[in-house]
Amino acid sequence: MEETYYSIGEVAKLTNISIQTLRYYDQIDLFKPSYVDPETNYRYYKDSQFYYLDIIKSLKYIGVSLDEIKAAQSFTPQGLLAFLQQQEQVIEQRMSRLQEIQQTLYKTKKQMQEQLAIDVLDTVYIKSEEASRVLSIETKELTPSDIPNVYYSSLIKTLETENSFLSSRYGCIFPLKSYEKLDQLFYSHIFAPLLTDRYITHLTKDMDVKTLPGGRFVCIAFIYSSETYFAQYQKLYQYIQQQQLQTAATVYEIFMPLNYSPSEEDEFIVELKVQLL
Numbered sequence: 001m002e003e004t005y006y007s008i009g010e011v012a013k014l015t016n017i018s019i020q021t022l023r024y025y026d027q028i029d030l031f032k033p034s035y036v037d038p039e040t041n042y043r044y045y046k047d048s049q050f051y052y053l054d055i056i057k058s059l060k061y062i063g064v065s066l067d068e069i070k071a072a073q074s075f076t077p078q079g080l081l082a083f084l085q086q087q088e089q090v091i092e093q094r095m096s097r098l099q100e101i102q103q104t105l106y107k108t109k110k111q112m113q114e115q116l117a118i119d120v121l122d123t124v125y126i127k128s129e130e131a132s133r134v135l136s137i138e139t140k141e142l143t144p145s146d147i148p149n150v151y152y153s154s155l156i157k158t159l160e161t162e163n164s165f166l167s168s169r170y171g172c173i174f175p176l177k178s179y180e181k182l183d184q185l186f187y188s189h190i191f192a193p194l195l196t197d198r199y200i201t202h203l204t205k206d207m208d209v210k211t212l213p214g215g216r217f218v219c220i221a222f223i224y225s226s227e228t229y230f231a232q233y234q235k236l237y238q239y240i241q242q243q244q245l246q247t248a249a250t251v252y253e254i255f256m257p258l259n260y261s262p263s264e265e266d267e268f269i270v271e272l273k274v275q276l277l
Contacts (some may be wrong), residue, residue, distance in 0.1 A: 003046040005035065011045050015053050030070050031056060062087055063094075104165045104195040111169060111193070115256045118221045118269065122232065124239040126276070131214035134171065134191035135159065138206040142187045144253075145226045148172070154204070155192045161202045167193040168260070172253040176274055178237065182230040187253075212252060217273040218245060224255070224268040236272055248275040 012019045025031035026043065031052060033043035052073070059069045064087060072083055114129075135158065137151050152170055159165070173189040191210065194200070200209050220236040222228060233251075240247055251274055258267040 003048065005044040005046050008033070008043045008045070011050075011053075015050065015057075017053065017057070025056070028066065028070070030066060030073075062091065100165070100196045100198065103197070107193070107195045108167070111167065111256075115269065118271065120221075121269075122220070122222050122235075124218060124220050124236055126216060126218055127273075128216050129214055129273075132212045133194040133197075134210050134212055135194055135200060136173070136189040136191035136208055136210050137204075139172075139187045139190055142190075143183055143185055144172075144187075144229045145182060148187075148190050151190045152192070154207075155190070158200070158202055158204070158207065159192065162198065162200055164198055164200070165195045167195055169193065169254060169256045171255065174251050174253070176237070176240075176247065176249050176251045179230075179233070182226070185230075185233070213248070213275055216276045217252075218247065218276055219271055219273040221269055221271040223258075224270045229270070232270075233272060236274070240274065246277040248277060250274070 006014070008019055008022050011017070012022060022031070022043075026033060031049070034046045034049060035044045036042070037044070055073075056069055059072060060066075064072070072080060075083060117127075135155055137154055139148070139151055142148060142151070148170075155170070169192075171191050171193075172187045173191065174185055174187045179185050189210075191212075194209070203209070218236070218240060220232055220239075222232045239245075251272055254271045254273070256269045256271065258269060
């Protein structure tokens with residue numbers, strides 16, 4: 001059967017591939033014309049070649065690079081099947097990664113919404129929260145007056161090793177009880193929120209993955225300073241005592257940044273919260 005030849009412009013219209021792309025495919029030996037007129041240097045393609053363009057377009061559609069497409073052109077049907085199965089695994093990994101990113105965005109937005117929902121400072125309030133996973137590390141002789149960079153850096157290093165996502169906030173845990181001064185208040189743990197459900201494997205002996213409880217909490221929020229911290233804690237503690245509230249014996253402290261520019265002075269909102277039983 002006699003084949004019909006098409007100019008490069010006709011092929012571009014029929015296949016929805018630009019002339020520039022077809023010329024580039026010729027240059028890299030990915031898809032060459034069947035015949036080149038020696039006098040005009042015009043490229044011509046025949047009917048049977050359109051099949052190969054369909055394969056190129058299909059593989060490009062699923063994200064295969066031109067170099068990989070070129071290698072795939074030499075595959076047998078069995079080899080092409082194995083190659084497609086490999087590409088399927090790559091796509092599944094991408095989808096899993098995108099789902100993690102989506103989950104991270106959702107939880108980060110939720111954290112921001114919770115922070116913006118704090119419409120009153122220096123006053124005790126009640127709110128409800130969902131349970132959340134955190135990566136925690138044990139601390140020693142650490143008070144709210146100290147800067148927990150060493151511990152927080154360890155959490156960051158672990159999360160980066162896991163190729164996990166970092167939150168812009170962190171928290172601390174300490175016992176709920178009467179203190180006479182701030183120096184008597186010692187954190188038991190520092191934690192960073194986990195923004196995905198990924199299993200954390202590279203834990204040091206002083207680290208653990210915890211689930212902070214959900215439910216109703218009695219809380220107080222304030223702009224952080226070491227001078228006002230103790231007064232704010234006392235206000236929360238005295239409220240619990242005066243109202244005779246039944247609570248857990250643990251305080252969860254959340255540090256939330258108020259700005260993200262390195263040129264501005266650091267400023268944080270601190271929220272102290274205790275679970276109601």
